Amino acid sequence: TELETEVESLDAQISEWTSRRNAKLAELASLTNILSPIGRxxxxxxxxxxxxxxxxxxxxxxxxxxxxxxxxxxxxxxxxxxxxxxxxxx
CATH class of the missing domain: 1.10.10 (Arc Repressor Mutant, subunit A)
Known part of the structure; x- marks a missing residue:
């Protein structure tokens, strides 16, 4: 049905945004480590x-x-x- 299709689309968007968020969090953690003395x-x-x-x-x-x-x-x-x-x- 149309409602199921919309739910699947939203689930896909949530998955994509979750992946993007996790990538940005990893990038942030990496940058934070670079700033620490041991990271240098x-x-x-x-x-x-x-x-x-x-x-x-x-x-x-x-x-x-x-x-x-x-x-x-x-x-x-x-x-x-x-x-x-x-x-x-x-």
Whole structure:
């Protein structure tokens, strides 16, 4: 019916606007991260810090390295990308 068609159209519009909103929120979060001091640290330096932190434990437990890597990769998207781009810590 015409009413069902209109409801489907409105649902599609809601879905589109929700996607646009989520994209803008992600963009805003990214810009906010850039403004923070840690957000200005180059990825290469952050990678070296990750290596130092995760590999500095000398007790021989591999699970500590993986736990450290996992924790660092869940802080934010930038840290996740950096952690995944640093194969030495996996």
């Amino acid at each position: 640290v180059p990825q290469e330096i952050l990678s070296e810090i990750f290596l130092f932190v995760c590999l500095s434990d000398d007790d021989g437990h591999d699970y500590d390295v993986f736990r450290c890597t996992y924790i660092l990769s869940t802080v934010c998207v930038a840290w996740k990308i950096t952690a995944y781009s640093t194969p030495q810590i996996w």
